[in-house]
Amino acid sequence: xxxxxxxxKFQVLKTxxxxxxxxxxxxxxxxxxxxxxxxxxxxxxxxxxxxxGITDQGEVPNGYNxxxxxxxxxxxxxLSAAPSQTSVYFCASxxxxxxxxxxxxxxxxxxxV
Amino acid sequence: AQSVSQHNHxxxxxxxxxxxxxxxxxxxxxxxxxxxxxxPGQHLQLLLKYFSGDPLVKGIKGFEAEFIKSKxxxxxxKPSVQWSDTAEYFCxxxxxxxxxxxxxxxxxxxxVKP
Numbered sequence: 001x002x003x004x005x006x007x008x009k010f011q012v013l014k015t016x017x018x019x020x021x022x023x024x025x026x027x028x029x030x031x032x033x034x035x036x037x038x039x040x041x042x043x044x045x046x047x048x049x050x051x052x053g054i055t056d057q058g059e060v061p062n063g064y065n066x067x068x069x070x071x072x073x074x075x076x077x078x079l080s081a082a083p084s085q086t087s088v089y090f091c092a093s094x095x096x097x098x099x100x101x102x103x104x105x106x107x108x109x110x111x112x113v
Numbered sequence: 114a115q116s117v118s119q120h121n122h123x124x125x126x127x128x129x130x131x132x133x134x135x136x137x138x139x140x141x142x143x144x145x146x147x148x149x150x151x152x153p154g155q156h157l158q159l160l161l162k163y164f165s166g167d168p169l170v171k172g173i174k175g176f177e178a179e180f181i182k183s184k185x186x187x188x189x190x191k192p193s194v195q196w197s198d199t200a201e202y203f204c205x206x207x208x209x210x211x212x213x214x215x216x217x218x219x220x221x222x223x224x225v226k227p
Contacts, residue, residue: 031213042217094212099164
């Protein structure tokens, strides 16, 4: 099983450029989420989805856009990259239920110059 | 407000020393609790989890954690650390049926000296 797959692993962008971070899972999980990890701040939720066609904002959604057209994929779009978006991004998925654990991808290290 | 607080930002231990990392949370309602570990340059791996039942949970690599509901705490322990335990440790919480919405603590960096 591949689990949660993120691409690319590394990316350098110039300020103002746009890009899409890809996330795919093969576990048929309903929940998918995007987090960013910054030193001393842990992981913070950007956006999440409880199923295809349903998304909602997390703690730090500004500057990011998501959509969920299939159960498997949950791409994260940066519309106009800013240096403040330099971070490590993790995608996660989990099944529905009262108590479930999240499975994380390998992460994407993004640098905006 | 929902939050998770980890008491120590950086802990330095010698091999064979005992470890305890503190975690307190603020969350309304029934919670699920997790400890994740991130080895240098790698992604997050689940160390252990508490859903219900016995408040003392055992995880991988000899780690355990105790849920104390009255103190809103979920501290991580290991009797004897090894150099290979050098990593960053994250405490996290979510509510029932909130699988996609984890709230993380700031992380504790553990350095184990050989």
